[in-house]
Amino acid sequence: MTRSGHEYLEALRDGREIWLDGERIKDVTTHPAFRATAASFAGLYDLAHDSPHTPLLVQGGVHRAYAVPRSYEDLVARRRAYKVWAEAGYGFLGRTPDYMASGAAGFAALPGVFTTDGFDGAANALAYHRRLAEGDLHCAFTLTDPASGQGEDDLTVRVVAERDDGIVVRGAKTIGTGAVFADEILVGTIEPLAPEHTARALSFSIRADTPGLRLISRTSYEAGARSVFDQPLSARYDENDAMLVCEDVFVPWERVLTYRDVDATAAMWWRTPAYLNFVHQSATRFWTKLEFLTGLAILVARSNGTDGVPAVTQAIGRLLGMVAQAKAFVLAAEASWEPVDEGRGGVRPGQEISFAQRIMAGELYPRAVQDIKLLAGGAIIQQPASGRDLLHPELGPLVHRYFRTPGHPAEDRLKLLKLAWDALGSEFAGRHEQYERFYQGAPHVYLTMQTWAGAADDCTSLAQACLDGYDLGTTR
Known part of the structure; x- marks a missing residue:
């Protein structure tokens, strides 16, 4: 079932580690740099949960973006749902929850892409889609590497240890648009990697409150807005962009989608829909x-x-x-x-x-x-x-x-x-x-x-x- 806006905001109060201007933000739903935009995202959930738009936005108890389209008519129906949420933010909220929901539906349409000789992530990809859809979760992603070297001081997210129950990752990803407002964050890469970069050739999705995970926010335009009258867009629709930093973050195997495979890590975006x-x-x-x-x-x-x-x-x-x-x-x-x-x-x-x-x-x-x-x-x-x-x-x-x-x-x-x-x-x-x-x-x-x-x-x-x-x- 879809969540209400109130339920979405309550889920954000999970102790996640967000930093802005040298301050650790305790609660994005109340801090003046984030609270109005969080409320705007909550308003989207309310539109789906209980409003005249609900029949257009919801199919089979979940947001229509999670459905795998089977026909041209399904594509049109999905676009009409996209349009409702786009109009609610006047087009200025780029990474609304239906964005990654549609990506997860793409994974579910062709899960075989996640099966490789070294790791079979097909079941995990299907479980990922199911978890987001049934929980009506807001998932962001961060796929861009910071400027880095090629040795032990490499800055990008990579595997540093393997355990029976999962992996340990270290490093950073940039431009996590909307990540501070998300329930989960998918970490991966969309650019082709060289064959020798297997330690970086992985993708996984983790909760925003995972220990060792930090989000370093850019300047908040919402915080700088004097009032809604003076800055009506900045004050309410600043979806934010953050750098994600992993300091020996543990990722359970069931949350890993691709692992040490250069081809699969790119194919999950380009071969699936x-x-x-x-x-x-x-x-x-x-x-x-x-x-x-x-x-x-x-x-x-x-x-x-x-x-x-x-x-x-x-x-x-x-x-x-x-x-x-x-x-x-x-x-x-x-x-x-x-x-x-x-x-x-x-x-x-x-x-x-x-x-x-x-x-x-x-x-x-x-x-x-x-x-x-x-x-x-x-x-x-x-x-x-x-x-x-x-x-x-x-x-x-x-x-x-x-x-x-x-x-x-x-x-x-x-x-x-x-x-x-x-x-x-x-x-x-x-x-x-x-x-x-x-x-x-x-x-x-x-x-x-x-x-x-x-x-x-x-x-x-x-x-x-x-x-x-x-x-x-x-x-x-």
Whole structure:
């Protein structure tokens, strides 16, 4: 059964070791750097647990993202569930619980990938999927290695001891997005490893309160927000990114998915539907985020009184075209679905379109932000420092008088402009622009992958057919 938001928050009070600004955080549900975002995640659970959206979000007693899709219709139903949660955070919560839930469903669709000569993790992968689904857990992951050497001082997570009941790991992983808010954290690697790196070729999932596990948080934008009025996105939707540090952490065998196998550790993402499921979820969220930003641009143009200017109208048309592009990639990936394991593992979104979405999103988001900044102009810079200025007995009348525009009282206009700045120009906004560029991998990785996932042969065949259709002797 799905959890309520209250049950989710209670589960976070488990003594996990989180560090921020030299302070160990005792409770993320009450600390001012995390509590509002934790409440936003709890709100998602409430939407699934008991709301008018429950029938759309829940299938067979578990969140729909955990279901292995068996048809095109199942993919559409899953996307509609993704959309509900994406809209709840306006696209700014990237790693909501349905993200890794869809990945776990990908593992369950093709568990044979986890069976190797040296270690059989198939049963563990199925148990992992079942544990997350039945517990309605929020699982994050961290797959990126820190800069490291190649000797005994290697910094990345690796096996340092093997026991009858499990393994001991040491080292770090970076960019654990949402990890401080998760019940479990999957640790692994998505990049290809060299054959000799078997000590690092492993993946496992552990509880966030596991002894020896530390999470070192980046700056909290939520903590820096003065109020919801002044920073409405930073104050509520800062999903955080943390470095995971393992200091001789014990991992039971039943929580190990791949072990000392370079090929299986990569194949769990690329041969199962897990990664394509990620793209399906994130592409739906990206589409939603562009909808929000474009709506914001239209409201700002109206507030500035420029929405009738031809150049502004054209710019808004361009933004609406970007929204349509983002939507088209989602629908096309679903329509080009492919069978998994000849249908035994259900279906997955089309790989070629899904991979192409990564290119589109990374290139489109900075352009959209830049276009909206141009529409907003200097108005988003010149704002009172705080919404409290509106209430000041001496300053308030001046603010109300000089910050209004026809049909837009000062309070309404400043509320809009502060939202626009938080989405476009704040430190929170800067993190999101970088996130959209790189969270699906570096360009040199996904552009290279597109060359073998795309229809290169079809393209060259068509061009070659034209060349073959004439020679020096051909007449008109």
